Amino acid sequence: xxxxxxxxxxxxxxxxxxxxxxxxxxxxxxxxxxxxxxxxxxxxxxxxxxxxxxxxxxxxxxxxxxxxxxxxxxxxxxxxxxxxxxxxxxxxxxxxxxxxxxxxxxxxxxxxxxxx
Amino acid sequence: xxxxxxxxxxxxxxxxxxxxxxxxxxxxxxxxxxxxxxxxxxxxxxxxxxxxxxxxxxxxxxxxxxxxxxxxxxxxxxxxxxxxxxxxxxxxxxxxxxxxxxxxxxxxxxxx
Numbered sequence: 001x002x003x004x005x006x007x008x009x010x011x012x013x014x015x016x017x018x019x020x021x022x023x024x025x026x027x028x029x030x031x032x033x034x035x036x037x038x039x040x041x042x043x044x045x046x047x048x049x050x051x052x053x054x055x056x057x058x059x060x061x062x063x064x065x066x067x068x069x070x071x072x073x074x075x076x077x078x079x080x081x082x083x084x085x086x087x088x089x090x091x092x093x094x095x096x097x098x099x100x101x102x103x104x105x106x107x108x109x110x111x112x113x114x115x116x
Numbered sequence: 117x118x119x120x121x122x123x124x125x126x127x128x129x130x131x132x133x134x135x136x137x138x139x140x141x142x143x144x145x146x147x148x149x150x151x152x153x154x155x156x157x158x159x160x161x162x163x164x165x166x167x168x169x170x171x172x173x174x175x176x177x178x179x180x181x182x183x184x185x186x187x188x189x190x191x192x193x194x195x196x197x198x199x200x201x202x203x204x205x206x207x208x209x210x211x212x213x214x215x216x217x218x219x220x221x222x223x224x225x226x227x228x
Binding site: 042055093 | 218
């Protein structure tokens, strides 16, 4: 059973470009969480999605960031007009159900975004 | 606001000793608490989950305690090995959606 997959693993973008990060959850998992880890900082929650629905986006910056989890295909985290401060590691995690009941989350290897 | 604190200083111990890591939280009453391991350049890996009605949980050489009165969890690795060297993260679920709030992590270095 393949784990959570993220691609690309490394992404370099110039300021003003768009970044698209993809996450394929574990087989059978329909709940996806995105987290961001800035250099020398801890993991911060960004958004929680189920298939075709955004459940909680309280950690998402109000502008330039969006996320989706379509019925078919991976979850996408999209960052428009990237700035240097967006440089970070972005992790996706999946769970088989809503994790509020105490279910662990399975993390992908992350995408390391560098904005030049 | 909700806050989770882990000892930001690296913990250096000798192989074979027991490592003890601390996680303190404030303004929060979690139903459960999780511990993850993160190696450089990799995603966190789930280790243990302990619920509020459990005082202690064990898994092989790992032991976690949860004191809701002190608002503290302790994470122990017995008979530590150099392969245990990593950053260990404490996490609490916030709200009803299961989103995790992570501590800063404590880096453990086990010397042979």
